[in-house]
Amino acid sequence: MYGEGILKGMAVTLKHLFKKPVTVQYPEERAPMFPRFRGYEFVWYEDRCTGCASCAKYCPLGTIRIETETEPDPNVGDRYGLKVFDIDTGRCMFCGLCVEACPYDALFMGTGFERATYTRPSMVVHIDELRAAKKKPSAYARPHLHGINFEDETSLSSEEAGR
Amino acid sequence: MTLKTEPITVNIGPQHPSTHGVFRLRVAFDGEVIQDVEPVFGYLHRGSEKLAEERTYTQVVTLTDRLDYVAPMTSNQAYVLAVERLMGIEAPERGQYIRVMMAELMRIASHLMMIGFFLQDMGAFGTPLMYTFREREDILDLFEMVCGARITVTYMRVGGVQADLPPEFTPALERFLAKIPGQIDDLEQLLSGNEILIARTKNVGLLSAEAAINGSVTGPALRASGVDWDLRKSDPYEIYDQLEFDVPIGENGDNYDRFVLRLEEMRQSVRIVRQCKEQMPGGPHRLELPMLLRPPAGDAYGRVEAPKGELGFYLVSDGSIAPYRCAIRSPSFINLTVLRDMLIGWKLADMVTIFGSLDVNMGEVDR
Numbered sequence: 001m002y003g004e005g006i007l008k009g010m011a012v013t014l015k016h017l018f019k020k021p022v023t024v025q026y027p028e029e030r031a032p033m034f035p036r037f038r039g040y041e042f043v044w045y046e047d048r049c050t051g052c053a054s055c056a057k058y059c060p061l062g063t064i065r066i067e068t069e070t071e072p073d074p075n076v077g078d079r080y081g082l083k084v085f086d087i088d089t090g091r092c093m094f095c096g097l098c099v100e101a102c103p104y105d106a107l108f109m110g111t112g113f114e115r116a117t118y119t120r121p122s123m124v125v126h127i128d129e130l131r132a133a134k135k136k137p138s139a140y141a142r143p144h145l146h147g148i149n150f151e152d153e154t155s156l157s158s159e160e161a162g163r
Numbered sequence: 164m165t166l167k168t169e170p171i172t173v174n175i176g177p178q179h180p181s182t183h184g185v186f187r188l189r190v191a192f193d194g195e196v197i198q199d200v201e202p203v204f205g206y207l208h209r210g211s212e213k214l215a216e217e218r219t220y221t222q223v224v225t226l227t228d229r230l231d232y233v234a235p236m237t238s239n240q241a242y243v244l245a246v247e248r249l250m251g252i253e254a255p256e257r258g259q260y261i262r263v264m265m266a267e268l269m270r271i272a273s274h275l276m277m278i279g280f281f282l283q284d285m286g287a288f289g290t291p292l293m294y295t296f297r298e299r300e301d302i303l304d305l306f307e308m309v310c311g312a313r314i315t316v317t318y319m320r321v322g323g324v325q326a327d328l329p330p331e332f333t334p335a336l337e338r339f340l341a342k343i344p345g346q347i348d349d350l351e352q353l354l355s356g357n358e359i360l361i362a363r364t365k366n367v368g369l370l371s372a373e374a375a376i377n378g379s380v381t382g383p384a385l386r387a388s389g390v391d392w393d394l395r396k397s398d399p400y401e402i403y404d405q406l407e408f409d410v411p412i413g414e415n416g417d418n419y420d421r422f423v424l425r426l427e428e429m430r431q432s433v434r435i436v437r438q439c440k441e442q443m444p445g446g447p448h449r450l451e452l453p454m455l456l457r458p459p460a461g462d463a464y465g466r467v468e469a470p471k472g473e474l475g476f477y478l479v480s481d482g483s484i485a486p487y488r489c490a491i492r493s494p495s496f497i498n499l500t501v502l503r504d505m506l507i508g509w510k511l512a513d514m515v516t517i518f519g520s521l522d523v524n525m526g527e528v529d530r
Contacts, residue, residue, distance in 0.1 A: 005356030012353045013290060022297050034304075036329065038311035058454060060222035095225040095317045100325070101454055109311065140311045146329065 033111055035139040035146050038094045041110035042087055043137040044130040045158040048106035051080030055098035055107050063088040064098060085130060089115065090123035100141045105162045108137030108145075137161055170198050177206050181284055181515040184525025188514075195510045200503045207529040215489035220246055220321060220456040223489065227476075228315045230493065231527040233276050236269035236306070237469040238527075239319035244400060245465025245476035246321045249458040258323030258448045259401040264439040265309070265318065266467070267432040271343070272302040273470035274383075274425040274432075277522040281422060282354055284519040285363055291353060298346050301339050308332055321456060323449030336440060343433055351426050364418035368505050368517035371416060378501035382472025382494050384521055387424045388416030394468035406438050421520040455484050471495050471522055493527040 024031045033039065056064040064087050068080035099109050117123055135156045139145040144163055148156070176187035185206035191199040211230060215223045227238040240262055247253060254262070279295030303313040308329055310318035318325050354360050370380070375388045385392055393410040395403045411427035413420030460482040466475035472494025479488040498521050505517050 002358065005354070005358055005360070008356050009353045012349050015349075016294075022300070034308045034311070034329075036309070036311040036326070037307060058219075058222070060218055060225050093225065093315060094312065095315065096311060096325075097222065097225070097317070138311065141326065143326065 033113070035148070037111055037113075037138055038096045038109045038140050039138060040089065040112045040115040041133055041136070042089075042125065042130065043108040043110055043133070043135045043156075043161070044085065045106050045135070045161065046082065046131060048104050048158050048162060049082065049085075050078065050104060050106075051082050052103070054101045054103060058097045058101035060095065060097065061091050061093065063092045082127065085127040087125045087130075088123065089125055090120050096140050105142065108135075108142060108161065109140045111136045111138045135161065168193070175514075177203075181519070183280060183519070183523060184528075186523070186525050186528070190506075190511075190514070192511065197506050197509055197511070197514060200506045202499060202502060204499075204525070204528055207525050209530065211530045212489050212491060215486055217485060219454075219484045220458070220486065221454055223486065224319065225315070225317050228317055229526060230491065230530060231273075231469065231471065231474075231495070231524045232314060233524050234269045234273040234470045235314060235316050236265045236318065237467055237474060239316065240266050241465055241467040241469065241474045242476050243319045243321050243465075244467060245463050245478045246456070246458065248465050249461060249463035249478055249480055250321070250456065251459075252322060252450065252452075254323045254401075255447045255450060256402070256444050257327075257446045258450075260439050260443050261324050261328060261448060262319055263401050263403065263406075264436055264443075265306070265324075267435045267439070268302050268305060270432045270470045271429050271436075272299045273522075274429050275299045277425060277470075277519075278350065278422065281516070281519045281522075282360075284515045285354075285360055287354055287360075291350065294346070294350060294353070298343065301343075305332065305335060305339065308335060320449060322452045323447070325449070327448045333440070336436070340433065340437055340440070344430065347426060347429050347433075351423075355423065355426075361419065363513070363516060364422060364520075366415065366417050367513055368418045368509065368520060369416055370501060370505055374501060374504060375416065378504075379497050380472070380501055382469070382498065382522075383421060383424050383428060384472070384498055386410065387413030387420040389414055394466060394473055398466075400465075400467060405442070406435050408432075408435050408438075418516055418520040421522075425522075457482060457484055466492070469494055471524065471527070472498055474527075491530055493530060495523040495525075495527040496530075499523055499528060 051068040053066045056066050065084060067084035069083050071079055071081045096109055099107055137145055137156055170191045170193050172191050174189055177185040187203040189201040190197055211226050215226055224239055227242045228235040230238045275295040275298055279292035282291040306316055307313050310316050370388050372388045372390050375385045389412055391412055396410055408431045411424050413424050458480045460480055462479045464475055464477045466473055474494055475492035477490040478486050481487040506514055
């Protein structure tokens with residue numbers, strides 16, 4: 001019969017008419033991120049970081065810039081002092097290799113995703129911003145962080161975040 | 164008196180919406196009939212092969228995501244298989260199961276994309292594409308759950324996968340497996356009986372088995388022509404020899420066969436994912452390997468059955484931390500070689516559908 005295929009197809013569209021929409025009205029509603037989401041705002045703990053630059057070495061694009069100096073405190077012998085720790089997120093592709101390479105659990109991926117800015121230089125995250133930022137680490141390559149719910153004000157201390 | 168006519172050369176692309184990327188065709192028309200075709204590509208060339216020579220073996224995984232951006236998991240898999248062959252190691256069984264499961268989910272997602280865009284090219288504007296994207300979204304959510312990203316996954320590593328499956332993965336996968344067969348049926352019912360679709364696809368864009376073999380065509384485009392060649396069966400890698408599935412074969416090698424074959428392949432992929440979920444063994448998901456790998460000098464070729472055909476990586480090592488040479492055999496690029504023969508004699512409107520039925524991804528063609 002001519003038109004049978006069209007009727008069959010229309011039956012499918014009709015069925016979909018009564019289904020709940022799958023879209024999310026973004027600025028008002030937000031889809032929850034998964035714990036392993038590799039997102040913006042890297043989380044960095046200065047007291048755990050030794051300045052070994054493993055992250056900078058494993059970055060495929062060389063977006064992390066680290067400058068170290070002698071640790072000013074003479075009682076600490078197993079780490080460098082950090083002068084510069086810049087992450088150029090404008091070039092970063094969020095592959096997560098830096099986080100995987102960090103042997104001291106000092107660097108984590110973030111959980112945010114709204115990273116639009118007006119200029120390129122403002123995409124470079126400097127050491128002071130990293131120090132001051134709220135710590136909401138993602139569970140990527142850090143399975144022990146699985147299942148932590150981040151409220152607006154949560155900020156994980158370095159003892160809680162480390163293994 | 165007869166009118167003297169000359170063929171008209173028309174430039175289609177590279178910004179034409181139907182060319183699925185930046186692909187350009189220089190076509191000579193006699194009226195509406197195609198006389199000659201010259202494909203022009205290279206607009207998306209990023210030099211992945213050359214970049215790979217300056218990256219360590221682990222870092223190259225990030226480049227493979229960007230080859231076929233519709234199916235990054237299979238690109239990852241082909242690359243890590245090549246490195247594993249180079250080093251003479253094998254991933255633990257659980258890692259192999261996870262890899263195969265991800266590759267088959269990726270195949271479903273890639274075929275969904277192809278079907279959506281194919282029907283869109285046919286004039287079914289919007290509706291099928293929205294349906295296929297909705298279903299693909301579920302798969303991308305599963306990927307995000309496992310590895311933290313939807314497209315640029317960078318999930319597979321030499322000697323296994325980056326991370327084990329999270330606890331919330333299995334229930335989500337079960338929910339997905341419960342609804343996807345019905346959704347594939349819906350997709351089939353939606354248009355495959357439609358008279359317009361049948362008129363535009365049956366016996367259009369014929370590719371004979373002989374021409375397909377001569378052009379080194381692989382993947383669904385080859386199987387639609389009636390050739391039983393699937394690397395998962397012909398040269399089983401990882402754990403495919405322990406799984407039960409059928410390889411669907413077409414008859415005529417026309418557009419319709421290529422479209423229906425992909426629907427059937429998705430059903431088989433669902434079967435494979437279900438088996439992987441049931442047989443999933445315990446144990447480690449990854450070998451303990453250093454981040455900087457130094458494979459012994461030599462060469463190796465690793466290949467997988469990607470959604471678009473045989474995807475292979477040929478690696479040459481000189482014993483250092485980066486590959487000396489990384490050559491990529493991409494299925495989309497080689498499937499394009501038969502495009503000229505398939506297009507000649509058909510009309511302008513058929514050009515779009517024939518090209519769409521080949522399912523070519525420009526990221527992989529230009530590399």
